[in-house]
Amino acid sequence: MLPTLSHDEILRYSRHLLIPEVGLEGQQKLKAASVLVIGTGGLGSPVALYLAAAGIGRIGLVDYDVVDFSNLQRQVIHGESTLGKLKVESARQRMLDINPDIQVDVYNEMFTSENAFRIADPYDIIIDGTDNFPTRYLTNDLCVLTGKPNVYGSIYRFDGQASVFNAGDDSPCYRCLFPEPPPPGLVPSCAEGGVLGILPGTIGTIQATEAIKLILGIGESLSGKLLLYSALDMSFDFVKLRKNPNCKVCGEHPEVTTLIDYEQFCGMPANDHDSGSAGDEWDISATELKARLDAGDALHLIDVREPHELAISRIPGADLIPLGQLAARMHELNSADEIVLFCKIGTRSVRALEVLASAGFRKIKNLDGGINAWAEEVDPSLPIY
Ligand SMILES: [Zn+2]
Numbered sequence: 001m002l003p004t005l006s007h008d009e010i011l012r013y014s015r016h017l018l019i020p021e022v023g024l025e026g027q028q029k030l031k032a033a034s035v036l037v038i039g040t041g042g043l044g045s046p047v048a049l050y051l052a053a054a055g056i057g058r059i060g061l062v063d064y065d066v067v068d069f070s071n072l073q074r075q076v077i078h079g080e081s082t083l084g085k086l087k088v089e090s091a092r093q094r095m096l097d098i099n100p101d102i103q104v105d106v107y108n109e110m111f112t113s114e115n116a117f118r119i120a121d122p123y124d125i126i127i128d129g130t131d132n133f134p135t136r137y138l139t140n141d142l143c144v145l146t147g148k149p150n151v152y153g154s155i156y157r158f159d160g161q162a163s164v165f166n167a168g169d170d171s172p173c174y175r176c177l178f179p180e181p182p183p184p185g186l187v188p189s190c191a192e193g194g195v196l197g198i199l200p201g202t203i204g205t206i207q208a209t210e211a212i213k214l215i216l217g218i219g220e221s222l223s224g225k226l227l228l229y230s231a232l233d234m235s236f237d238f239v240k241l242r243k244n245p246n247c248k249v250c251g252e253h254p255e256v257t258t259l260i261d262y263e264q265f266c267g268m269p270a271n272d273h274d275s276g277s278a279g280d281e282w283d284i285s286a287t288e289l290k291a292r293l294d295a296g297d298a299l300h301l302i303d304v305r306e307p308h309e310l311a312i313s314r315i316p317g318a319d320l321i322p323l324g325q326l327a328a329r330m331h332e333l334n335s336a337d338e339i340v341l342f343c344k345i346g347t348r349s350v351r352a353l354e355v356l357a358s359a360g361f362r363k364i365k366n367l368d369g370g371i372n373a374w375a376e377e378v379d380p381s382l383p384i385y
Contacts, residue, residue, distance in 0.1 A: 002028035003057070009101060013055055021218045027055060033215040034058035036123035038111050038139055040091040041065075042190070042200030043153045043207065044129035045077035050208040052095035052102055056215070059095065060123055062107040063087040070385070074197035110270065111135055113259035116142045125211050127151040129204065131190065133181045134262035134270035140165060140174035141259055144250045149223075150174070151210050153203040156188075158196050158231040160203035163241065164210050164223040166250065171223040176244040176251075184267040185351040192347055199231055278350045278366040284340060285368050286377040293317075300337045304352040305344060305371075313371055313382040315342070323348045326355050335361045342367035342374070344385065 005013070005027060016022045016030075033056050037044050040063040051059050065087050067078040075087075082090035088106035095104050107119050111130070116138060120126060126148050128139045136152075143150035149167035152174060154160065165173045206227065213219045226239040249256040263270050277283055284292075292299060301318035303310075304326060321329050323343070333339060339361065341349040346369050353366045367374065375382035 003031045004028070005031065006101075009055070012099075012101070016054070022216060026216045026218075029215055029217075030055045030212065031057040033125070034060070034123045035125045035127060035211055035215075036060040036062065036120055037127045037129055038062045038135065039129035039131070040075070040077060040087040041071065041129065041131075042074040042155060042195065042197075043131060043204040044091070044127075045075045046201050046204035047127050047129055047208045047211075048091050048095055049077055049098065050205060051211065052099045052104070054208075054212055055099065056102060056212075058103045058105065058122070060105040060107060060119065061088045061091055062109070062111045062119060063091075064108055064110045074195065074200050076201065111138065112270075113138060113262065116259060117146070120146060120148065123148070125149050125151060125214055127153075127207050127211055129153065129207070130270075131155060132270055133187075133266040133268060136174060137181065137265060138259060138262045138270075141249050141256055144173050144175075145258070149214055151207045151214075153200075153207045155195055155199045155203055156190060157194055158199065160199050160227075160229040160231075162203055162206045162210070162222060162227045162229070163225060164214070164221045167214060167221060167223040170243055172241045172243040173247060173250045175249050175256075176247045177226065177241055179244070179248065181266040181268075185347075185354075189347075192344060196231055202229060202231065277346065277368055278353050282353060282364070282366050283368040284365040286374040289340060289365075289367060289374070290378045298338065300333070300339045302333070302339055302341050302352070303343070303371075304341055304348050309344065312385050313375060315371060315374060315379075318342070323352050323355075326352050330356070330359055333361070335363070338363045338365070340365045340367055342370050344370045345372050346370040 013027045016027050017024055035051055035056050037047050040061050067082050067085055067087055067090050071078055077094050078090045086108050088108050092104040092106050120142055126143050128136060131154055139150055143166045150165040152165055153162045210222055213221055224241050226241055228237045245252050301315060303318040303320045304323040306322050341352045343349040349366045353364055356364050372384045375384050
């Protein structure tokens with residue numbers, strides 16, 4: 001039995017009710033539906049806003065972060081009035097302002113193998129709005145193991161992807177497409193590489209559209225297709241996907257029959273803003289580095305960021321060797337020197353440290369927290385970005 005609509009709801013959704021493919025029954029289906037949105041960031045913002053406005057009866061939000069100033073360029077569900085607040089609470093407040101007739105459940109916790117079954121249990125559809133590899137594989141495997149559709153989206157700079165995984169018998173999963181995660185450090189996060197603020201709006205609204213089509217059972221879904229979007233070219237390309245019979249989770253002889261440790265599987269943390277650490281033995285704090293420079297210690301500072309980042313902030317005396325050029329320009333370094341590597345937040349410099357360590361360098365350090373930590377602890381005249 002589908003839930004009925006009040007007169008207020010009929011007026012609210014009148015533009016839906018006028019579409020024959022939706023109609024009164026379709027709107028009742030939306031009201032009866034439940035969708036879990038993992039992440040309330042760039043992708044999760046438009047997803048949650050539009051699902052709320054569309055009248056999805058029950059929406060779950062998972063995030064453990066708080067609203068930060070650097071989020072507002074793209075995470076349009078949050079605002080200055082909710083800076084510092086829990087993202088799930090900030091998002092719920094905005095969604096209930098748009099539509100108080102819906103139920104918004106919040107899970108202020110990291111989405112993990114331990115809690116994923118419990119959190120996802122009440123929902124029909126899962127939308128992955130997190131954009132980091134461990135959570136993406138976790139969400140994929142969870143959806144395969146529980147038989148729930150997984151509405152996928154991914155963004156970087158000007159390019160986005162979207163698909164619908166595990167939506168029926170022949171529907172491939174994310175692992176059918178990408179059996180293994182990329183090597184750690186190969187694919188930079190948006191926190192390191194940046195993202196056009198509008199891009200998650202484009203991809204997130206596509207994810208919300210796909211979820212609504214699944215609920216209504218209309219149109220042709222993105223299942224079996226990978227949408228590739230380029231904002232620069234304004235192009236939408238589609239790649240045909242097939243279910244892989246040898247897929248480790250959805251194939252004929254699955255090896256993955258329960259959730260695993262996805263941070264270990266991917267070799268990276270399940271978030272996109274953790275500052276990098278190379279471990280105590282290799283790390284040097286900004287304060288410690290300043291003290292050593294003041295004491296006259298001969299340290300060779302290597303900035304492994306990209307050239308355009310120098311316009312934002314720089315540490316005097318540092319030489320620029322972008323991470324991608326390090327292997328080819330290693331001859332510029334002397335392994336007898338004490339070398340301190342840094343980037344924006346310490347993730348690229350950890351990779352740089354590994355490159356040098358594997359080439360036999362031993363007197364190398366990683367500036368913990370990068371130039372942002374230097375700006376915070378040592379030189380407040382520098383901006384944090
Ligand atoms: Zn698969």
